Amino acid sequence: MAERADWDSPDALVLINVLEKLRARDGLILSRLQDERNPVAAPLLGLAATRRYATVHNVKPASAALEVVGQCVRHTMSGTEQIVADAILALGLFADAYTRHGIDPRAIQSLSADSLGRRRTALLGHWRRLHESLGHPPTDPPSDRALRGTTEREVLRELARQLIRREVYSVGSKGAVLPASGDAPVPASAGSGGKVIVVGGAVMDATFRTKQLPARETSSEAYGFDLSPGGKGLTQAVAAARLGLDVSLIAAVADDRFGQEIMHYLRDEGVDTSLVKVVHEARTPFTGVIEMELGDSIAVNWRNQVDVRLDVRDIDQHSRALAGCDVVLVTFEIPRETVQQTLALAKSEGDDSPLVIVTPGQPYPDETISRHSLTQIDYLVAHAWELGRYAPAGQDRFDPDPVARNMLAYGVDTLCLLVNGGCTVYSEAAHEAFMVPTFPSIYKESSAARDAFCAALAAKLIDNERAFSEQVALWAAAAMSCATADFPLSNSMPNRKRVETLLSRSHFTIKAP
Structure with a gap:
């Protein structure tokens, strides 16, 4: 054609x-x-x-x-x-x-x-x-x-x-080369399973696909439109389920027809919804997305947090579940106080506590989470612009490197800084930063690519009995690249076979120390 x-x-x-x-x-x-x-x-x-x-x-x-x-x-x-x-x-x-x-x-x-x-x-x-x-x-x-x-x-x-x-x-x-009938398929690693709880948002996305943004006081035609469940929490939960993990989502969802669609979607994707808070007589939060041809986008959020929100009391009800899982994924879509209580409950068992992976987008506009809460984060997966509030005092211009090192000084164990499809990792354990390469794609990093990274990071840490390494970071980056490369397809979160197929075709290797 x-x-x-x-x-x-x-x-x-x-x-x-x-x-x-x-x-x-x-x-x-x-x-x-x-x-x-x-x-x-x-x-x-x-x-x-x-x-x-x-x-x-x-x-x-x-x-x-x-x-x-x-x-x-x-x-x-x-x-x-x-x-x-x-x-x-x-x-x-x-x-x-x-x-x-x-x-x-x-x-x-x-x-x-x-x-x-x-x-x-x-x-x-x-x-x-x-x-x-x-x-x-x-x-x-x-x-x-x-x-x-x-x-x-x-x-x-x-x-x-x-x-x-x-x-x-x-x-x-x-x-694209389709495998010949005699080609041996790439084996899919089943992984070791594991229990993951995601705490974040579940909304509806109204996505307009267009070739260009209209000028002010004008309009333009979209070539496509989609109304579908979204939100970082929801997408990370779905991404983790596709990687074979046992996933539960803690989120607030309205009981209108859009909220019901969100719940049906989660169940269809294999996500446990028993911890979801259903808010009666409320309207579902929406995100309006304008998506360009190659995947880059802008968005406007209407969170309706007056009616649909997770409070500290909601999190307290799930303290046992949070402390007993393998990994907790947290997004800043929920109120600041709720994030801090989630981190405290997740880390209540000391060394036996689950690993905690945090996504700080969108950053809170008027304040940051507490220094004590930062010490409870094992992995912070961020874009550079989200960390502006954590810059060292007296820094005249924004430089991601000193900001990242400042995050480690505050107590974050490992920072994964995502840039243009690749990743720079800052870790106290590694003593120095290292870069994970970009897997080339004609499409730009989509908003859901980070969600794929977070879910894959959780899956591989569980596989490796909590041990972080460059191989773990590469596998998570490959999952992120899959989500980016598969952007034109709906539901682009990859399964394990998709990630391993990409890695098998790449030229990137990591030498053992």
Whole structure:
């Protein structure tokens, strides 16, 4: 497929034709994509976005194509488009949401039937309730003739456009090399498991994807939009779960429809939500994100901390759990006093206490955490700009190196300073700073990359029985690079196999002392 901005190009028309053919009979199912005797799906399997997904996740092209289509329907289409695409292609993406809304199981089964006519009948017969299930305003259903002749064509046209967009923004993926059938797969280390508790924020992210920021008092068009669960605490919990850890999240979540979506998402990702505080009659906090083409972004937070917040009393209820886990991950998304109490409880057992990894973003605008709390931090994972308040007295200009060394003097055991995809580590144990290299990526470090680093650091410290080393730092940096490189994909937090695949293909080695 050619890279171009013309969404009605011949490439898009080819995809529309492919989708129309795959719509017939039993729909876009894996067995049809795997059938080498049927060349219809070849353009879909040949998409750079498909090849990229297959390479990143080490799956066959047919499985990758099915997942890429599903992601487009879930995350780049909306309202009626989502519901119609899901039904006519027999994707079954929203079956769980339909079930939770109480739609008849027979109707849900009919939406994935091996007959297009049966799927259309179920779609039209439950039109309003399907929309309500996904939180979309209910509308009157079209006629059967309008559905076949107009609606379906427009929906498949939009899906083809979104697939072309993924094609364009899968930069560099046309050179992705898929493993040959005889290649031995990279073994995935299962790790030793371990119990992790994350204390932080769980919000909804409203992400606008654009090529440029508008000037003041003007507007510009976004080429994409996504509404999805987010927050540093939530993302770190999901990242840790994908690395095979036993993860619980302590956060405050509203009980509105967005809060319910957050809870469902966490459970689907394997995160324990039994410690989450559910706040009744409250509104979910939001983060508005403007994301550029290569991953860099700006954000505005509305935390609604008057209603939705973790207090010291909330943390006190979980003192035993905090003291009894292997690693505690803490973010500054919660009030300063709550952070300090979390650190105190986590370190209440002395030498038997869990390791504590802290993310100081966003820094508190009017004060810092106490000197005593700094001594309870084992690993501080920070960007340089977040440490401005800790600069030595009399420093005329901001220099990260003396600031970092000042943090060690305050009592932080190890500081991981993230810069441009790499990491500089300051540690009392190492006696000197060392640098972990950057794994090259055409994409810029995303906001979630640090979350992948923190989760991977926790996982590898547990694997190594708490011993920190340059190899541990390199593994965490590789996880961060995976999240950056996989930026165009939704849910880019890597699993262990993805991290180890990147390391196996890199030229970086660390010599034993």
